[in-house]
Amino acid sequence: MTPSASAHHLFHPINSDAWATSLLTGIDHLSRQLRSVTGPSNGTAPELAAKLVADVDLDAPLGDTAAALAEMSKLYLDDAVWFHETGYAAHLNCPIVIPALVAELFVSSVNSSLDTYDQSIGGTFMERHLVDWTANRIGFPEGSADGIFTSGGTQSNLQALHLARDRAASHGLDRLRIFTSTDGHFSVQKAARLLGLGDDAVVCIPVDAQHRMQASALADALAGCVADDLVPMAVVATGGTTDFGAIDPLDDVADLCHAYATWFHVDAAYGGGLLASQRRRHLLGGIERAESVTVDYHKTWFQPVSASAIIVRDAATLHPVTWHADYLNPKDAAHPNQVDKSLQTTRRFDALKLWLTLRIMGPDTIGDYFDTVIDLAGEVHAALVRCADVEVAAEPTLSTVVFRYRPHHLDPTRVDELNTRIRSALFASGRSMVASTKVNGEVWLKFTLLNPLATALDILGIVDQVRAAGAEMLMGADR
Numbered sequence: 520m521t522p523s524a525s526a527h528h529l530f531h532p533i534n535s536d537a538w539a540t541s542l543l544t545g546i547d548h549l550s551r552q553l554r555s556v557t558g559p560s561n562g563t564a565p566e567l568a569a570k571l572v573a574d575v576d577l578d579a580p581l582g583d584t585a586a587a588l589a590e591m592s593k594l595y596l597d598d599a600v601w602f603h604e605t606g607y608a609a610h611l612n613c614p615i616v617i618p619a620l621v622a623e624l625f626v627s628s629v630n631s632s633l634d635t636y637d638q639s640i641g642g643t644f645m646e647r648h649l650v651d652w653t654a655n656r657i658g659f660p661e662g663s664a665d666g667i668f669t670s671g672g673t674q675s676n677l678q679a680l681h682l683a684r685d686r687a688a689s690h691g692l693d694r695l696r697i698f699t700s701t702d703g704h705f706s707v708q709k710a711a712r713l714l715g716l717g718d719d720a721v722v723c724i725p726v727d728a729q730h731r732m733q734a735s736a737l738a739d740a741l742a743g744c745v746a747d748d749l750v751p752m753a754v755v756a757t758g759g760t761t762d763f764g765a766i767d768p769l770d771d772v773a774d775l776c777h778a779y780a781t782w783f784h785v786d787a788a789y790g791g792g793l794l795a796s797q798r799r800r801h802l803l804g805g806i807e808r809a810e811s812v813t814v815d816y817h818k819t820w821f822q823p824v825s826a827s828a829i830i831v832r833d834a835a836t837l838h839p840v841t842w843h844a845d846y847l848n849p850k851d852a853a854h855p856n857q858v859d860k861s862l863q864t865t866r867r868f869d870a871l872k873l874w875l876t877l878r879i880m881g882p883d884t885i886g887d888y889f890d891t892v893i894d895l896a897g898e899v900h901a902a903l904v905r906c907a908d909v910e911v912a913a914e915p916t917l918s919t920v921v922f923r924y925r926p927h928h929l930d931p932t933r934v935d936e937l938n939t940r941i942r943s944a945l946f947a948s949g950r951s952m953v954a955s956t957k958v959n960g961e962v963w964l965k966f967t968l969l970n971p972l973a974t975a976l977d978i979l980g981i982v983d984q985v986r987a988a989g990a991e992m993l994m995g996a997d998r
């Protein structure tokens with residue numbers, strides 16, 4: 520058979536030369552681009568970025584890989600945000616490990632879909648093995664635990680709360696309540712909405728000075744819930760809050776969930792990397808008592824997006840998402856089908872990234888990376904508490920540091936506005952990126968440190984930029 524001229528773009532052995540050439544062109548392009556990167560971003564304004572993209576006529580192909588990549592650089596790579604740069608300290612994005620990138624080649628090229636065995640064969644069992652391995656690290660009982668890879672913590676939390684809702688649904692949806700701390704992730708509120716529970720269903724429990732859920736306040740709230748003839752459907756404890764890395768008192772929460780027969784979910788999207796740590800695994804003590812756990816491998820396991828999982832103590836609790844389609848996963852299927860446990864149908868073999876990471880690097884190296892950035896946060900915090908013109912919000916548990924620029928002479932009513940402007944100035948400079956958040960209604964800046972190559976000197980250099988930007992703004996205003 521002679522392939523038609525237009526078939527030369529297909530991934531197929533007849534095109535293996537073109538395939539290899541194209542990929543090498545891509546690798547070469549990216550290598551050159553990487554060498555030209557001098558900071559985490561260049562702070563391009565949205566109007567400019569939008570204009571460049573809007574001008575492209577998608578009906579007029581360039582027909583050539585190198586030309587399309589050159590165009591892509593102008594639209595995207597030249598302005599991209601690079602998480603491997605030490606000046607990047609904003610959100611929960613990690614630099615990624617090379618073994619996972621090798622895996623990406625196979626994930627996309629073979630293009631297995633993990634919904635059914637007959638689309639993935641060994642892939643099904645590799646994903647299951649990773650789920651079992653993670654469950655074992657959590658400390659779930661051998662043999663009964665299960666889980667599934669998901670697109671991220673948001674989906675993992677949604678699925679966990681869906682399972683919890685299913686267990687409690689007979690009480691009537693409008694009576695169900697979910698408890699999480701005021702610092703819990705917003706995906707809990709979003710899940711409540713999607714599950715038809717409404718915004719009032721989520722009860723936020725106050726936190727202590729370390730930003731951990733107050734167990735005594737949770738006890739009061741649960742008692743009040745029952746007294747009001749409402750039903751405590753689930754408690755979501757956070758194993759590393761997004762802003763402070765705070766870990767809720769998991770054992771206390773487990774005791775209360777046990778007393779009220781309430782679903783205990785641990786959102787360890789951020790802190791899940793501690794499962795690989797040789798020095799800090801104990802920080803997640805009590806997680807083994809949960810009903811379900813969210814782990815984001817694309818945060819503290821240094822994996823490319825997407826890679827996350829929901830892990831459950833008891834495989835049987837996953838059944839609410841099971842639907843048997845005659846054409847795909849019939850009830851009497853002879854093979855194991857992962858779609859029986861997933862919100863998704865067609866699903867990438869993202870697990871392969873973690874697989875090759877573990878097989879090439881091993882879990883201890885991943886754990887060491889996370890420990891390294893937690894150590895770094897501690898060092899940066901210790902240096903900041905000694906700075907007269909910087910205020911620090913709380914001692915870090917994981918790898919975030921929340922702080923703000925506040926020289927003594929500054930009018931207290933101007934602190935919020937000044938720090939908001941400092942953050943924008945840093946972004947526009949392209950030299951560094953920090954996040955901002957609100958603590959008790961006030962604006963603070965935040966470092967999220969996930970780069971094992973960053974040093975305290977690098978991060979304190981960003982603090983110098985914060986200080987310089989702030990001082991310049993104050994001088995400008997006084998003139």
Ligand SMILES: *Cc1c(COP(=O)(O)O)cnc(C)c1O
Nearest residue numbers: 671672673704761786788789815
């Ligand atoms: C990041 C995060 C999430 C959301 O995870 P995605 O992967 O971004 O969907 C949920 N919970 C916590 C605590 C997080 O930090």
